[in-house]
Each structure stands twice: as C-alpha cells, then as structure tokens.
Amino acid sequence: MNRLNKPVITKETIKAMEDMSFFTHAMIFDDLLIVAQKETNCFVLKTSDGLIVIDAIWPAKEAFDAIVAAIKDVGWNPYTIKKLVLTHGHVDHTGCGKWFVEKYHAYTYLSKIDDIFWEEHPTKPDRPETWKDYKIDVYVQDGDTIILGDKTIYVYGTPGHTPGGLSYIFPVKDDGEIHMAALWGATTPPWTKDEVQQYLKSLDYFISEAISKKVDVALSNHTAIDNGLERIMYSKVRMDYMPNIYIIGQDGFQKYCQVFRTLSYDLLERL
Numbered sequence: 001m002n003r004l005n006k007p008v009i010t011k012e013t014i015k016a017m018e019d020m021s022f023f024t025h026a027m028i029f030d031d032l033l034i035v036a037q038k039e040t041n042c043f044v045l046k047t048s049d050g051l052i053v054i055d056a057i058w059p060a061k062e063a064f065d066a067i068v069a070a071i072k073d074v075g076w077n078p079y080t081i082k083k084l085v086l087t088h089g090h091v092d093h094t095g096c097g098k099w100f101v102e103k104y105h106a107y108t109y110l111s112k113i114d115d116i117f118w119e120e121h122p123t124k125p126d127r128p129e130t131w132k133d134y135k136i137d138v139y140v141q142d143g144d145t146i147i148l149g150d151k152t153i154y155v156y157g158t159p160g161h162t163p164g165g166l167s168y169i170f171p172v173k174d175d176g177e178i179h180m181a182a183l184w185g186a187t188t189p190p191w192t193k194d195e196v197q198q199y200l201k202s203l204d205y206f207i208s209e210a211i212s213k214k215v216d217v218a219l220s221n222h223t224a225i226d227n228g229l230e231r232i233m234y235s236k237v238r239m240d241y242m243p244n245i246y247i248i249g250q251d252g253f254q255k256y257c258q259v260f261r262t263l264s265y266d267l268l269e270r271l
C-alpha cells in the first residue's frame with residue numbers, strides 16, 4: 001500500500017494557522033479534550049483540582065472563544081482552568097493565552113529560555129499584534145513536573161525547534177484505563193544544520209524517556225502531522241465498541257516518531 005512517509009507542508013499550511021473560521025473539538029480520552037483549528041490544536045486536561053490547558057493556538061479572540069466553548073460543550077467549567085502549559089515560544093502555541101490569564105487567572109508555564117526567545121525573536125517580527133503579550137509565572141525545565149490534583153505532567157527539555165522547547169508526558173484515561181500520552185512539542189525540524197542536529201538529539205532523548213514511561217499514546221499540536229482533523233472527526237462519533245484511535249501502543253509510538261527523523265533528513269539534504 002502506497003502511504004506517505006511525511007506530511008505535505010506548504011506555504012498554505014503556514015497561512016492556514018491564522019484561519020479562525022473553522023474550529024472543531026472532541027473528547028479523545030475520559031480526561032482529555034482536543035480543540036483544533038485547521039492546522040494547530042491545543043489540549044485540555046481534566047484533573048481532580050481543575051483544568052490544565054496545553055498550548056493556546058493563535059493570538060485571536062476567536063481561538064480563545066472556541067476553546068472555552070469546547071470546554072463548556074463537554075460539560076466542563078472554564079472557571080476551573082488553573083494552568084496554561086506551553087510547549088514553546090512560537091506564536092501558534094503561545095496563542096490566545098493572554099485571555100486565559102485575564103479571565104481565568106491561569107498560571108502560565110514555559111521554559112525561561114523560550115520565554116526570552118518569545119520576547120526577543122517573535123515568530124512574525126513585522127507584526128506587533130503577534131508579539132509576546134502575557135507573562136510566564138513558572139519557568140519549567142527538563143526533569144520538572146507540573147502537578148494539579150491527581151495529575152502529573154512530566155517535563156522534558158527538547159531544544160532544537162526553539163532553543164528552550166519542551167515536550168510532555170502525562171497519564172490519560174480511556175474508559176477508566178490509564179495510558180501514557182506523549183506530546184512532542186517541537187513539531188517540525190528547524191532551519192540550520194546545528195539546530196537540526198540538536199533537534200534529533202532531543203528526539204532520541206524524548207523517545208528513550210517515552211519508552212521508560214511506557215508511552216502508548218501519541219499526541220501532536222499540529223494536525224498535519226497525525227491526520228489530526230480526521231482523528232477528531234472519528235473520535236466525535238466513535239462507538240463504544242470501536243478502538244481509541246490515539247492509542248497506538250509502545251511500538252506504534254516509536255514508529256510514529258520516525259516522521260520527525262524523516263523530516264529532518266530531508267531538510268539536512270537541502271541545507
């Protein structure tokens with residue numbers, strides 16, 4: 001069977017990250033909600049002491065409204081949002097965080113390196129409306145944990161895509177059964193040889209940590225990588241007797257991570 005070994009990423013892909021005309025969401029685990037626009041997505045993790053938002057799409061009020069509407073739609077209370085955890089300091093992930101801070105007083109988490117990077121190297125340098133617009137309360141780094149109620153998020157320093165990029169591993173439940181989910185924060189490889197080498201080193205490190213944590217669920221914050229929109233559509237109408245499409249097994253997780261190597265090798269050939 002002829003299957004693609006990497007996603008098709010074009011200028012249109014980048015442009016679509018700013019398209020606020022479309023949002024969709026689904027409960028993909030008992031305690032994990034995904035909210036997406038065309039190209040990027042965030043997650044909302046439910047704990048016994050409130051909600052954690054992971055990444056925040058784009059700095060647009062529409063994105064914030066869509067995330068809040070999705071939280072309400074699944075019967076959760078946005079006033080219980082306690083934390084906003086970011087993978088890295090790019091605008092398509094720092095996103096609409098300022099509204100979570102203003103309205104729900106969410107505590108914000110990012111690495112110190114990427115907080116400075118976000119401030120000093122905006123993704124869109126010519127567009128002030130996309131620049132850093134809220135502060136980070138807690139600097140996290142490799143080896144840290146972020147704890148709320150009954151949930152622990154394990155923090156991994158995975159630089160390369162950005163100098164202080166982070167990835168996360170945390171437990172989720174499917175019909176009450178615990179699985180370990182991994183979110184590789186730095187989706188695509190960066191643009192210089194040195195950075196790509198660093199990215200690949202981080203990837204190897206993250207995969208080895210994922211193996212020791214018995215990760216069997218792959219999450220992505222870019223829908224192009226994992227057929228994100230189709231998986232959300234499936235999850236919305238998943239029947240009781242159908243499998244959870246995000247649970248791919250421990251071997252499946254390693255196979256999935258191959259795409260990041262393929263993208264890197266492609267890029268190294270062109271550099």
Ligand SMILES: [Zn+2]
Pocket residue numbers: 088090161186187
């Ligand atoms: Zn990025």
